[in-house]
Amino acid sequence: MTRKKIIYTALFWFALVAIVVLGFTAYTYFQIKDYLNSSTSFVVVFVGIIVTLALGIAIAGITAFVVVMNKDKEEVKEEKKMATVIYGSEVAKELKNEMTMEIAKRMDEGKKIPTLCVILVGNNPASVSYVTGKEKACKEVGLGSKMIHLDENTTQAELLKVIDDCNKDNEIDGILVQLPLPSHLNEKEVVWAINPEKDVDGLHPINVGKLHLGEDGFVPCTPQGIIELLKRMNVELKGKRAVVIGRSNLVGNPVARLLMNENATVTICHSKTENIQAVCKEADILVVAIGKAKFVTKDFVKEGAYVIDVGVNRNEEGKLVGDVDFDDVVEHVTAITPVPKGVGPMTITMLLKNTIEACKRREG
Structure with missing residues (x-):
């Protein structure tokens, strides 16, 4: 229950109680007024008002107590929700800024611009989207990028020849074959064909072995x-x-x-x-x-x-x-x-x- 709702509820009950008490006081007064003198009548009315105020103060106190307790509960609940949400998008932005500065420094020093080559076979919508995202990311930090888009019906031998050419191309530093491949192609053989020194996806068995050997x-x-x-x-x-x-x-x-x-x-x-x-x-x-x-x-x-x-x-x-x-x-x-x-x-x-x-x- 919100604080506003608690207060409105308290006001409602105070008004209801006040009406009942004052109504009862008025009823009592008119029933016995013929037997009362002026000073006694004043006492009856005064007592009714005092009782009403006392009830009002009591209700106000209870309301304040409930509001404080509710506030404490909300603060405890809020405290429990204070988990840090780790946004990889923010960390990625920081890393990209660092890489952008590193590429700019390489350019100032006349060094080679690192280049990524992505090989895509077929037109799987998800794969096309991923490749587009990688090209965009390369441009953001100043990396060179090359995309080789092969037909869906490319044979295993043709794909392996493309990979071999990329292995020998000194302008290409990293090679990534976008997975999954069409069902007629052997993914394991394709991944193993990539030069481990250019296997920036880390899937070649040599790189897997190095990881497990530390x-x-x-x-x-x-x-x-x-x-x-x-x-x-x-x-x-x-x-x-x-x-x-x-x-x-x-x-x-x-x-x-x-x-x-x-x-x-x-x-x-x-x-x-x-x-x-x-x-x-x-x-x-x-x-x-x-x-x-x-x-x-x-x-x-x-x-x-x-x-x-x-x-x-x-x-x-x-x-x-x-x-x-x-x-x-x-x-x-x-x-x-x-x-x-x-x-x-x-x-x-x-x-x-x-x-x-x-x-x-x-x-x-």
Whole structure:
């Protein structure tokens, strides 16, 4: 109940009580006035007024008490909702500004402008949209970009020849083949054909191996973006209990490895995990990449945890939602990423960062 409603309710009851008391006083007075002298009549009326005022003061006091208690409840509730919402879009903007300055400095020094080449096969609408977004992002920070758009019916041999040409092209620093590919193409063979030194998506087995060995290599962009978000939030990862829901090679496994490299104690949960809620409830840091809309509720979350939602799903109304029930969880955590504008914007940003790093490594 709002303060205004409480006050209006109190005024209503005061008016009602006043009418009853004064009415009763008036009724009593007219019933006995013939037996009263002027001074006694005054006392009767006076007592009625005093009783009315006393009741008014009592109601006012009760109202004030209720308002204060209600205010305290609202403040406690508001305090519980004070979780920090980690907007990846804002962090991505900061990183892009840093990269823009770095590219400008390279230009002033007469150095090569890092260039990303994206290979798109077919006309999958989602893939076309992603590629367009990557081209736009490259332009924003001053990176060079090249887009090779191949026909839907491109053969495996033709695609591998294009990749080989890009591997040999010294103007290209980073290569990304937009996935998924048409069903007749072998994705694994395609990814493995990319020069590991230009594999800015971090999917080549050599780079995967380096990640698990703790050596320098290229890391998949989404997991890298997650770690960057946590570090920008000054989250201490060392010694923390981290739980990752999902074991894909794109997100779950690499982000678990990155967290271990930061000296966190990591558990990976998946569809076969028993008592998954209890396991997740122990996490200081919970990363959710399971692909099920609003799968994680407050029953999964430890009070004060950091929650990273990687999921991108559409509900029945067509609205984008994550794997975490944001509204249910937000009051129980220290920080949480939203969907959209959470982890998503970091993925392309890390791709740009990897491209710059690939250029610098090739320069020696």
